[in-house]
Amino acid sequence: MKILVCISCVPDTTTKINFTADQKEFDTQGVQYIINPNDEFGLTRAIRLQQSHGAHVTVVTVGEVSCEQILRKCLAIGADAAVRIDAHPNDGYFVAKQLEAICIKQPFDLIITGRESIDYNGGMVGGMLATLMQLPYVTQCVGLEINGDQALMQREIDGGNEHSKANLPVVIGAQKGLVEEKDLIIPNMRGIMQARQKPLLVEAPLTIEAKSQIEFYEKPKPRGPVTLFDPSDVDGLLNALQNQAKVL
Amino acid sequence: MAVVIFIETQNGKASKTGLELLSYGRSIAEATSASLIAVIFSDSDTQELTDHGADVIYTVDTATDSNFNLERYSATLSEICALEKATIVVVSSSSEGRYLGPSLAVKTGATYLSNAVALPTTYNPLTVKQSCFTNKGFAISESMSSCTVLSLSSNAFGIHPQPGRGEVKTYPYASTKSKLEVTKVEHAQESISIADADIVVSGGRGLKGPEHWHLIEDLASTLGAATACSKPVSDLGWRPHSEHVGQTGKPVASNLYIAIGISGAIQHLAGINASKVKVVINNDPEAPFFKAADYGIVGDAFEVVPRLIEKLKALKKA
Ligand SMILES: Cc1cc2nc3c(=O)[nH]c(=O)nc-3n(C[C@H](O)[C@H](O)[C@H](O)COP(=O)(O)OP(=O)(O)OC[C@H]3O[C@@H](n4cnc5c(N)ncnc54)[C@H](O)[C@@H]3O)c2cc1C
Ligand SMILES: Nc1ncnc2c1ncn2[C@@H]1O[C@H](COP(=O)(O)O)[C@@H](O)[C@H]1O
Numbered sequence: 001m002k003i004l005v006c007i008s009c010v011p012d013t014t015t016k017i018n019f020t021a022d023q024k025e026f027d028t029q030g031v032q033y034i035i036n037p038n039d040e041f042g043l044t045r046a047i048r049l050q051q052s053h054g055a056h057v058t059v060v061t062v063g064e065v066s067c068e069q070i071l072r073k074c075l076a077i078g079a080d081a082a083v084r085i086d087a088h089p090n091d092g093y094f095v096a097k098q099l100e101a102i103c104i105k106q107p108f109d110l111i112i113t114g115r116e117s118i119d120y121n122g123g124m125v126g127g128m129l130a131t132l133m134q135l136p137y138v139t140q141c142v143g144l145e146i147n148g149d150q151a152l153m154q155r156e157i158d159g160g161n162e163h164s165k166a167n168l169p170v171v172i173g174a175q176k177g178l179v180e181e182k183d184l185i186i187p188n189m190r191g192i193m194q195a196r197q198k199p200l201l202v203e204a205p206l207t208i209e210a211k212s213q214i215e216f217y218e219k220p221k222p223r224g225p226v227t228l229f230d231p232s233d234v235d236g237l238l239n240a241l242q243n244q245a246k247v248l
Numbered sequence: 249m250a251v252v253i254f255i256e257t258q259n260g261k262a263s264k265t266g267l268e269l270l271s272y273g274r275s276i277a278e279a280t281s282a283s284l285i286a287v288i289f290s291d292s293d294t295q296e297l298t299d300h301g302a303d304v305i306y307t308v309d310t311a312t313d314s315n316f317n318l319e320r321y322s323a324t325l326s327e328i329c330a331l332e333k334a335t336i337v338v339v340s341s342s343s344e345g346r347y348l349g350p351s352l353a354v355k356t357g358a359t360y361l362s363n364a365v366a367l368p369t370t371y372n373p374l375t376v377k378q379s380c381f382t383n384k385g386f387a388i389s390e391s392m393s394s395c396t397v398l399s400l401s402s403n404a405f406g407i408h409p410q411p412g413r414g415e416v417k418t419y420p421y422a423s424t425k426s427k428l429e430v431t432k433v434e435h436a437q438e439s440i441s442i443a444d445a446d447i448v449v450s451g452g453r454g455l456k457g458p459e460h461w462h463l464i465e466d467l468a469s470t471l472g473a474a475t476a477c478s479k480p481v482s483d484l485g486w487r488p489h490s491e492h493v494g495q496t497g498k499p500v501a502s503n504l505y506i507a508i509g510i511s512g513a514i515q516h517l518a519g520i521n522a523s524k525v526k527v528v529i530n531n532d533p534e535a536p537f538f539k540a541a542d543y544g545i546v547g548d549a550f551e552v553v554p555r556l557i558e559k560l561k562a563l564k565k566a
Contacts, residue, residue, distance in 0.1 A: 013495055013515045017384040026385075037496045092350070092360065118495055120380050120387070122362050127350030136428040137318060139347050142489070156490060158343050159441035162315065163432040170428075176496055177489045181479075211359040211392050215375060218386040220521070226528070226538050231547030234555045237527070238563065240543055245525045247447070247504040248471075 001055040001146070001168075003046045004108040006099055006125065007074060008036040008089075008117040009067045019217040026217065035070055038114025042174030044184055045144055046112055047078040053146060056080050058108075062089045062098045068200065075195035076187035082198070087205035092120075094210040096128035101206050103133060109168040110151065115140050115175040123173070130171035138164060139173030249282040250332040254325060254339045254348060255297065257290045264407070264444055265340040265400075267300050271408045272367070272400055273338050274301030280371050284412055285332050287325060287419070298414025300407070304332075306419040313421070315430045316344050318351060323422035326355040329395070336374070337397040341499075342443050349399045358395035365404040365522075382495045382518035401522060402443065403501040436490060445474035447504045448523070450493060452478040452516075454509020454530065454549060458486035463553045464508065470560045476500065478510050494519035509549045512537025529553065 011017070011031045018027040035043070049055040059074040060083040061067050071082040085098045103111065113126030123139070130137030142161065143154030151170045155162045156177065172178075187195075229236040242248045253273045255266035270286060277284040286302035288294075294305045308324055310317075325348070329337055337352065339345035341363060353360035361378055365386065368376040374391040379401055442448055449468040451461065468475045475491060482492035493500050495518040505523035509530060510516060517540050520526070528541040531548050538544050545552055 011381075013518075016514075017381045019385070093353075096354075118382055121382060122350075122360075123346045124350035124353075124360050124362060127347065128354050128360070131322070131351040131354040134427075136426075137351070138428065140343060156343070157316075157433070158443045159490075160433060160435040162430055163434075164428050164430045166428045176492070181483045209392070212361060212389050213392065214387045214389050216388050217380075218377070218388065220383070220385070223540070223542075226541045226544045228538075229543070229545050231545055231552050234545070234552065234559050237543055237545060238556070238559055241504070241525070241527070245504075245542065247525045 001049065001053050001110065002108045003049060003055050003057045003110045003112065004103065005039065005043045005046050005057060005059045005074070005079065006111070006113040007039045007043070007059050007061045007070060008114065008119075009033045009061060009063055009070045010036045010117055010119040013037070013118065017219070019219065023216040023218065033066070033070060035073060036114050036117050038116060038118070038173070038175050040184060041176055041178045042112035042114055042172070043074060043077060043079065044179045045174065047185060048179070049146060050078060050080070058083060060085065060099065060102055062087055062095045062205070064088060071200055072195050073187060075198045075200070076191040077185045078191065080198065082200040084200065084202050085205050086202050090210035091212045092122040092124035093128060094208050096125050096132060097208045098205055099125070099129050100132045102203075103129075107169070110146070111135070111169065111171040113171065113173050115173040126171055126173040133171070135169055135171050136166035137171045137173070141172040141174050142177035144172060144178060249280060250285050250334045251277050251280070251282050252285045252287060252325070252329050252332060252334040252337045254337070254345065255286050255288040256340060256342060256344050257288060257292060260290045260292050262288065262292060262296055265342055265345070265402050267296075267407050268402070268405055269338050269340055269400060270297065270300040270302060271410070272405045274410050274412065275367055276336055277301070277303070279367070280335075282335065283332075285328070285334070287328055289321060294414065294416050299411050300409050301412045303413040304415045304417060306417050308419050308421050310421050315433060316347070317426055317430075318347055319426045319428065320422045320424050322348055322351040322355055323424045324419065325352055327422065328419060329356050335395055337395065339397065339399050341399045341401050345399050349397050353397040356395055356397070357393065358397045359391040359393040360397045361389055361391060362399045363401045364398045365401050379522065382499070383521040384518055401501060403503065403522070403524070436488070440472070440474040442474045442476055442491070442493065442498050442500060445502050447471050447473035447506070448476050448500050448502045449473045449506045449508070450476035450478070450510060450520075451481060451508050452510030453480050460550070461487070463549065466557050467506070467553055470557055470564070478516055507537055507541070508553060510537060511535050512540055
């Protein structure tokens, strides 16, 4: 079985978001990058399938050279091979088309994306890739078992869970619950050493026109100070919620 | 020209977010002199859709397919979009809307822009403000196609009923053979889902253990609210994963968010920031949540919450 895990490199969750003075760009100064958390859950599930089913796990990112440290981390976690498509990820459609090209060149039985990237929150690349390739797609995936040539999946829906099955290949959008937080793999020294020997291929991108572009950014408006009430004065709080904020 | 809206249903009726989409779509239709087309996969009461702004309503009978079906819904919608020459398609930011949007965009050759938080600022080309970095910023994006699929952040626009023409048509459900077979749907017992709730009551590690969750549940049921929790609370197994809110959990965009015993870590705040009014109850005056909240009480949850429940019950009776 061949698995492709699509990795988006995103600012660490603790990052304070700033934009350049002209508001045209995200200010990357001092920003630490991490594996998109949803992708990390997906990668961990893939490594478990490597252990249980002898699957071969390839990680791929569409990004600049600075993303290679993230791919090395994926290799240290246990992926067998890495591919970097050498392009700035202009928009979700652009990324999906680049990933489609990889999947056409080298077929995979299972394609794992994340539910969404925590930077632009598009939640689109997996669904677009699946539609381009006419493959079944389950997002908000919180359960995945492989049974022969079938995938048994669970999707978290608003207020419940939907179970489904499909023949491989399938595309999923991973999130927490696919594996537990405690099952995430922290690379050890041996993993880090081995990662250096594993292949990290750099491929040229296809020429694709992005379908959208960001004109400028805005920061949320600064908020006023909190209004505090004494612990004995819940009446004061309820009164404010009823008559001032008008939310009760 | 047409604006096409996908109306989600709940028990066969248009959902609240569906009505919000109609209000949003109505404003776009007025601004661009377009018709507002609502598509609903049920034979529900169409009067409500007319009252909320639909000029044309397509009802699609899904017969035996009682669950949301990505492939068939998106095939049906893309046919209707082509028929009506849609230039703007709007879906919600719920689980279904965001599942459907990217697929529909690929099928119709449209641009997809997620998490719109306001009306487009221009229509030719279309530009719209989107929330990004999990509400830590906004991007003003331009669509470079003649058709754009937008997902609207829930509660970003509100419901403003304004009637449309209300012409009802039926449309056949796409016969596409689905590659995905739904085998079972489990509905959690939780009465109100976080996505739909006007009020969310959320508990953190400050509650000390699952045995104290009756405080959260009582307060929520008194308010008709959904319950939620911080990430460690779900990691510890005190509450199900589906209640975890924040940057890596569910987003919350309710009118009122009440945080009890939650410190207000940046990852938590990111996910709940789109909520309109935030209340924090925490016994540490230095807790970062106080910097992000509108109202707060510095106090012990085990004293304050029972008092709140009692007062609210009295208010309800009065
Ligand atoms: C990659 C990553 C992603 C993350 N994503 C998320 C996310 O999506 N959502 C999320 O919530 N977290 C997330 N976190 C975790 C986050 O950093 C915090 O650890 C977490 O939000 C803290 O949860 P808490 O406030 O419940 O617990 P704590 O930080 O332990 O805070 C408990 C609070 O309760 C107060 N308290 C204690 N006793 C009482 C009492 N008797 N009465 C009133 N108050 C009391 C304390 O003063 C304290 O402020 C993420 C972390 C990482 C690294
Ligand atoms: N630049 C990228 N390279 C590889 N995969 C990506 C990239 N961007 C997004 N993805 C994948 O698509 C998922 C959804 O991303 P998004 O649509 O950007 O929210 C991510 O979790 C990744 O799995």
